[in-house]
Amino acid sequence: MKLKIFTFKIFGNWDSSSEALFIGTALIVGLGTGLGAVAFRYLIQGVEWVGYDWFPVITAGWGKAYVLIIPAIGGLIVGPLVYFFAREAKGHGVPEVMEAVALRGGRIRPIVAVVKSLASAISIGSGGSVGREGPIVQIGSALGSSLGQKLGLSDDRIRNLVACGAAGGIAATFNAPIAGVVFALEIILGEFSVKYFSSVVVSAVTASVIGRAVFGDIPAFHIPIDYGINSLWEFAFYPVLGLAAAIVGAGFVYLLYWSEDVFDNWKSVPEWVQPAIGGVLLGVVALSYPALTGITWDRMPQVYNVGYEIIESALANQLALGAVLILLVLKMIVTSLTLGSGGSGGVFAPALFMGAMFGTAFELVVNMLFPGVAAPPGAYALVGMAALFAATAHAPLTAVLILFELTGDYKIMLPLMFTVVIATLFAQKLLKGESIYSLKLTRRGVRIQHGRDVDVLQGVLVNEVMTRDIHTITKDVNLKGLSRVFNKTRHHGIAILDGQGKLWGMVTISDLEYAIHNGKALSITTVGEIGTPYEKLSMIYPDESIGDALNKMSRRGFGRLPVISRDDSRHLLGLVQRRDIVESYQLARTKRAEIQHRAQRMKIRNIDGTEFVELVLKENSPATGKTVGEIASALPHECILISIRREGNMLIPHGETELQTGDQLTAFIRSEDVEELYKSLSRREEETQEND
Numbered sequence: 001m002k003l004k005i006f007t008f009k010i011f012g013n014w015d016s017s018s019e020a021l022f023i024g025t026a027l028i029v030g031l032g033t034g035l036g037a038v039a040f041r042y043l044i045q046g047v048e049w050v051g052y053d054w055f056p057v058i059t060a061g062w063g064k065a066y067v068l069i070i071p072a073i074g075g076l077i078v079g080p081l082v083y084f085f086a087r088e089a090k091g092h093g094v095p096e097v098m099e100a101v102a103l104r105g106g107r108i109r110p111i112v113a114v115v116k117s118l119a120s121a122i123s124i125g126s127g128g129s130v131g132r133e134g135p136i137v138q139i140g141s142a143l144g145s146s147l148g149q150k151l152g153l154s155d156d157r158i159r160n161l162v163a164c165g166a167a168g169g170i171a172a173t174f175n176a177p178i179a180g181v182v183f184a185l186e187i188i189l190g191e192f193s194v195k196y197f198s199s200v201v202v203s204a205v206t207a208s209v210i211g212r213a214v215f216g217d218i219p220a221f222h223i224p225i226d227y228g229i230n231s232l233w234e235f236a237f238y239p240v241l242g243l244a245a246a247i248v249g250a251g252f253v254y255l256l257y258w259s260e261d262v263f264d265n266w267k268s269v270p271e272w273v274q275p276a277i278g279g280v281l282l283g284v285v286a287l288s289y290p291a292l293t294g295i296t297w298d299r300m301p302q303v304y305n306v307g308y309e310i311i312e313s314a315l316a317n318q319l320a321l322g323a324v325l326i327l328l329v330l331k332m333i334v335t336s337l338t339l340g341s342g343g344s345g346g347v348f349a350p351a352l353f354m355g356a357m358f359g360t361a362f363e364l365v366v367n368m369l370f371p372g373v374a375a376p377p378g379a380y381a382l383v384g385m386a387a388l389f390a391a392t393a394h395a396p397l398t399a400v401l402i403l404f405e406l407t408g409d410y411k412i413m414l415p416l417m418f419t420v421v422i423a424t425l426f427a428q429k430l431l432k433g434e435s436i437y438s439l440k441l442t443r444r445g446v447r448i449q450h451g452r453d454v455d456v457l458q459g460v461l462v463n464e465v466m467t468r469d470i471h472t473i474t475k476d477v478n479l480k481g482l483s484r485v486f487n488k489t490r491h492h493g494i495a496i497l498d499g500q501g502k503l504w505g506m507v508t509i510s511d512l513e514y515a516i517h518n519g520k521a522l523s524i525t526t527v528g529e530i531g532t533p534y535e536k537l538s539m540i541y542p543d544e545s546i547g548d549a550l551n552k553m554s555r556r557g558f559g560r561l562p563v564i565s566r567d568d569s570r571h572l573l574g575l576v577q578r579r580d581i582v583e584s585y586q587l588a589r590t591k592r593a594e595i596q597h598r599a600q601r602m603k604i605r606n607i608d609g610t611e612f613v614e615l616v617l618k619e620n621s622p623a624t625g626k627t628v629g630e631i632a633s634a635l636p637h638e639c640i641l642i643s644i645r646r647e648g649n650m651l652i653p654h655g656e657t658e659l660q661t662g663d664q665l666t667a668f669i670r671s672e673d674v675e676e677l678y679k680s681l682s683r684r685e686e687e688t689q690e691n692d
Contacts, residue, residue, distance in 0.1 A: 022157075022198075022199055023198070023202055025147060025148070025151070025153075025157075025161055025164075025199075026160075026161070026164045026199035026200070026202040026206075027202055027203070027206055028147060029140070029143060029144040029147060029161055029164040029165050029203050030164065030168045030202060030203035030204065030205070030206025030207045030210075031206055031207075031210065032140075032143045032147075032165075033136075033139070033140035033143055033144075033164075033165050033168030033169050033203065033207045034168060034171075034172045034206060034207035034208070034209070034210030034211055036113070036117070036136070036139050036140065036143060036169075037136050037139075037140070037168075037169055037172035037173050037207065037210075037211060038172070038210065038211065038214045038215075039117070040121060040132070040135065040136055040139065040173075041132070041173070041215075043117065043118075043121040043125070044120075044121045044124050044125045044132070045125070046121075046125070047074075047121055047122055047125025047126060048124075048125040048126075048305070050125075051066070051073075051074070051125060051126050051127065052066070052070065052127075052299055052300050053299075055069075055070060056299075064287065067127065067283050067286045067287060067300070067301060067304070068279075068280060068282075068283025068284065068286070068287060069283070070126050070127055070279075070283075071126050071127045071278075071280070071282045071283050071304075072276050072279040072283065073126065073276075073279070074122045074123060074126025074127065074128065074275075074279055075123075075126075075274075075275030075277070075278055075279035075280075075342075075343065076273075076276040077122050078119045078123050078275045078344055079271070079272035079273055079274065079275040079276060079342060080272045081115060081118060081119050081122075082115065082119050082272075082275075082342065083271055083342075084272070085111060085115045086112045086114075086115035086116070087611045087612065088108070088109070088112050088116075088138075089112060089115045089116040089119050089120075089138070089344050090342055090344060091134075091260075091339055091342075091343075091344065091440070092130070092134040092339060092346050092347045092436075092437075092440075093116060093120075093134040093135055093137060093138035093344070093346065094134050094137055094138070094187065094188075094346070094437045095437045095438070095440040096108075096112075096138060097137060097138055097141045097162060097166060097188055098187070098188060098438070099441055100141070100145065100162065101159050101188060101189065105155030105156075105158055106144075106148065106155060106158035106159035106160075106161070106162040107149060107155075107158060108138075108141060108142045108145035108146070109142070110142065110146040112138065112139075112142040113138075113139045113142035113143055113146070116135050116139050116142070117135070117139055119344035120132075120134075120344040120345050120346075121135075122344075123275075123338065123343040123345045124305060124306065124345050125305075127279075127282060127283075127286075127300065127301070127304040127305060128279070128282070128304075128305070128338040128343045128344075128345055129282070129304060129305070129307075129331060129334040129335040129337075129338045130306075130335065130338050130339060130343060130344070130345020130346055130347070130350065131306050131345055131346035131347065131349025131350060131352075132306060132345075132349065133169070133170060133173060133174070133349065134345060134346025134347060134348065135344065135345060135346055136169035136170070136172070136173045136346075137165075137166045137169045137170065137183075137346070139165075139169060140164075140166055140167075140168045140207075141163075141165040141166050141169075141188070142165070143165050144158075144161030144162045144163075144164050144166075144203075145161060145162050145165070147161055148161040148162075159189065160196055160199055160200075161199075162188065163184040163185065163188050163189050163196060163200050164184070164199055164202075164203035165203070166180075166183065166184040166188045167180040167181050167183065167184035167200045167201075167203055167204040167207075168180065168203045168204055168206065168207030168208075169207070170183050170184075171203075171204040171205070171207045171208035172207040172210060172211035174220050174402065174405070174406055175208060175211055175212060175215070175217065175218070175219065175220060175405065175406075176208075176220075176401070176402050176405035176406060177201075177204040177205050177207075177405075178204075178401050178405060179401040179402035179404075179405050179406075180204040180207070180208070181197070181200050181201055181204045182398050182401050182402075183395065183398045183402070184200050184204075185197065185200065186395050186397050186398050187393065187395050187398065187437065219405070220308070220406040221308065221311060221312055221315060222312060222315075223315055223378070224315070224316045224378075227376070227378060227379035227382060227411060229412070229414070229415065230373065230374060230375040231373050231374070233370075233373050234373065234375060234415065235415065235418070237362075237366055237374060238383065238415045238418055238419045238422075239418070239419070239422050240362075241359065241362050241380065241383065241384065241387060241419050242387050242418070242419040242420070242422030242423040242426070243422060243423070243426050244362065245355065245358060245359075245387035245388045245390075245391050245419070245423040245427075246387075246391045246423045246424075246425075246426035246427040246430060247426075247430065248328075248354065248388060248391070249351070249387075249388045249390075249391025249392045249423065249427050250391065250427055250430035250431050251332070252332050252335075252336075252351075252354065252388075252392060252436075253392055253431060253434075253436045253439065255332055255333075255336045256335065256336045256339060256340065256436070257439060257440070257443065258336075258340075259336035259337060259339070259340025259341075260339070260340045262340065263278070263340050263341050263342065264614065271342065272342075274341045274342045275341050275342040275343050278337045278338055278340065278342065278343060279343075281337050281341075282304075282334055282337055282338060285303070285330065285334055285337075286301040286303070286304065286334075289301075289326070289330060293326045295326060295327070302327060303327065303330045303331050303334045306349040306353075307331070307349065307350075307353040308349075310327065310353065310356075310357075311352060311353055311356045311381075311385070314356040314357060314359075314360045314377070314378065314381040315356065315378040315381050315382060316378060317376050317377050317378045319357075319360055319377070320364075321361055321364040324360045324361045324364075325357070325361050327353075327357050328354055328357035328358055328361065331350060331353050331354050331357065332354060335347070335350040347392065347436055348389060348393075351385075351388050351389040351392050351393070352385045352388075352389060355381075355385035355386065355387060355388030355389060356381040356382075356384060356385050357381075357384075358384045358388060359377075359380040359381040359382065359383055359384020359385065359387070359388075360377040360378075360380060360381045360384070362380050362384065363375070363376070363377040363379070363380035363381075364377055366380075375412075379412055382403065382412060382416070383412065383415055383419050383420075386400060386402075386403040386416055386419070387399070387419045387420055387422075387423040389402075390423050390424045390427070391423040391424060391426075391427035392427070392435065392436040393435050393436055393437060394424055394427065394435040394438075395424075395435075396417075396420045396424045399420050400413070400416060400417055400420055403416065404416075443645065460545065460546045460547075460652060461542065461543060461544070461546070461646075461651055462540055462541070462542050462543070462544050462545070462546060462548075462549055462576055463542035463543065463573075464651075464654075464656065464657065465546060465576070465580045466542065466563050466573070466574040466576050466580060467574050467575050467576070467577060467580060468573070468574040470494075470495060470572075470574055470575050471489045471491060471494055472494060472495045472496070472497050472572070473485055473494050473495075473496055473497070473507070473527055474496070474497055474498070474499070474527070475496050475497070475498060475504050475505070475526060475527050475528030475531065476499075476526055476527070476528065477526065477527050478522065478523055478524065478525060478526055478527075479512060479516075479520065479521075479522040479523075479525050479526075479527070479530070480522045480523055481527075482494075482507065482527050483512060483522070486512065492509045492510075492559060492560075493506055493507070493508040493509070493560045493575075493577075494506070494507055494508075495562055495572055495575065496527055496528065496531050497572070502570035502572075503534055503562060503564065503569075503570045503571070503572040504531075504533065504534055505528075505531045505533040505534050505537060506531060506532050506537055506560075507527050507530060507531035507532070508559075511530045511531060511532070512530065515530045534570070537562060538552045538553075538561060539561060539562045539563070539564050540552060540561045540562075540564075540576060541563070541565075541566050542563050542565075542573055542574075543566070543646070546576070546580075549561055549576045553576075553578075559577065559578055560575050560577040560578070561575065562575060563575060563576055610669065610670055610671065611668075611669065611670075611671050611674070612642070612666060612667070612668055613667050613668075613674055613677060614664060614665065614667075615664070615667075615677070615678060615681060616662065616663070616664050616665075617659055617660070617661055617662065617663045617664075617665065618661065619661045621659075621661070621681060622634075622680070622681070623659050623680070623681045624659055624660065624661050625658065625659070625660075626658070626659055627655060627656055627657060627659070628641060628653045628654060628655055628656075629655035629656065631659070631680070631681070632655075634680045635677065635680055635681075636669060636670070636673035636676045636677055636680070637673075638669065638670050638673065639667055639668070639669045639673065639677060640667060640668040640669070641653045641665060641666075641667050642666045642668055643665075643666045644657065644659070644663050644664070644665055644666075645663070645664035645665075645666070646662070646663050646664075653665075
């Protein structure tokens with residue numbers, strides 16, 4: 001009886017400060033994720049057996065048409081599954097987990113784990129060029145989040161369990177517990193701390209033990225040769241490999257999101273049908289490239305699925321230069337088709353595949369130029385895998401550790417670390433600080449840095465807060481006149497115009513004080529003699545963000561920036577001053593708080609089936625030219641406009657934001673109200689024709 005009472009006190013009250021609960025929940029998440037990873041892997045194998053063993057036998061007379069039919073069928077199943085049950089399961093999964101951690105206290109719907117498991121297993125098993133790591137990260141994270149929500153834990157503890165699930169998923173899938181821990185801390189949480197580290201380690205180790213019990217304690221890739229440094233001259237080659245990997249990685253990221261844009265803008269085809277079209281295109285590539293390249297395949301094309309067999313061939317020095325270059329390009333294309341069309345799966349395995357091909361090609365070229373200097377191609381394939389993943393994910397620690405655990409090879413660690421760091425640094429420049437994970441969120445208007453939503457000022461444009469009613473002065477006015485203007489306006493900086501009313505420069509009260517201090521004659525000296533001319537000014541356009549304005553002001557210590565027209569750089573539209581920055585920050589914070597409050601209210605009211613919807617305003621949309629406040633009454637009652645994407649900028653909409661043709665709106669809405677939203681904001685051509 002005492003034991004029952006004691007147990008109830010521990011597990012009935014769910015004291016979130018208890019270390020026993022802290023470690024216990026991490027252990028449960030590790031167990032669940034480990035078992036889930038095993039089931040997920042067998043599910044993939046089952047789908048693959050049906051598609052590429054059983055189906056080819058019963059359709060033996062059709063030749064190799066199955067490589068076109070199976071991906072198309074897989075897309076027809078995945079599309080409706082994701083579209084109607086869990087839109088978060090679309091794509092590679094990790095960005096959705098990052099968003100949940102940053103914005104929703106780690107809360108992920110339980111159904112995501114189920115839908116992601118089925119959708120990704122079908123995508124991968126049917127031949128989709130995607131990996132297992134993204135899905136299992138999202139599956140494990142959903143399990144951790146669901147447990148935390150069920151127990152009523154705090155947001156901080158739920159985020160911690162999400163990280164536990166992510167770490168457990170990587171650990172069980174790749175037999176890489178250390179890399180799983182670092183992945184969860186470096187990418188998902190964005191911070192390393194003792195309070196997170198202990199529980200994440202428990203979860204990763206637990207999941208890894210389960211994976212090893214089922215699949216054995218062997219590395220994911222077999223390295224037939226002990227690779228090392230063949231010559232110290234190689235340290236001159238590896239930085240070049242890192243730089244080149246950054247270029248290839250950035251190219252892949254841009255190609256992937258270009259493909260997503262193409263399918264997203266293809267409004268004539270329902271979204272849930274698009275994965276099937278992607279599958280057909282995948283089959284066309286698979287049937288075409290043997291004839292075009294001479295590279296043949298038997299059971300399954302080399303560019304399908306995760307492609308680990310081809311990676312091992314590269315590591316074993318079994319591939320020629322022409323083959324690896326062709327496979328590199330083809331893998332970029334088919335991965336972009338799979339994910340861009342709406343398939344479900346990760347980008348880690350494709351990045352490893354492309355890295356192995358690129359590293360091999362790099363060594364073969366180096367060996368042609370400098371015979372006998374470089375190590376075998378397999379060594380560069382290994383380093384290329386880590387470098388290209390680091391270039392796309394901006395996670396150098398994870399890249400180094402996961403390659404070490406996947407291969408069990410330590411001898412090449414020095415060039416590996418060197419190359420990974422260079423690839424990461426250059427890729428950050430090429431991708432403007434974004435990774436393949438964070439860029440997906442930035443395109444939605446959510447900027448993630450170190451696991452948190454940051455830089456709300458990027459969501460407010462200059463023309464929304466700039467001062468339009470400004471005082472100006474001509475360059476021929478003397479300093480006495482300038483002094484009177486400063487005294488009257490109480491401004492510290494005034495724009496200078498030339499005789500034609502065009503922007504000539506800026507003058508500040510500091511310029512006037514400096515002139516007086518140096519004995520300048522107030523009645524003779526003109527504003528043009530002491531002001532800063534146009535050529536030396538920092539200026540900004542009205543469609544740039546306030547975050548950009550703040551960066552320009554802080555770099556040179558300016559207190560204000562002239563706002564100029566893109567059509568005429570001498571045409572002054574207004575000024576952005578420090579007080580405008582403060583007002584814009586308050587505006588962005590208020591809007592973000594409103595969004596979070598309304599989303600929380602929808603959750604409290606147990607409104608199920610909510611989703612994020614994206615739509616583009618056409619020229620004849622009833623919303624074009626109106627402000628958000630003016631169209632509010634036409635929107636569904638439970639609808640939140642999250643962001644507006646306009647000419648590469650992401651805005652946080654508020655009542656005074658004017659909608660324009662081409663704006664891409666993102667709304668948070670109940671699934672049942674999606675059609676009503678489209679009717680409110682999309683073009684009315686069909687309705688007009690019906691009325692006629």
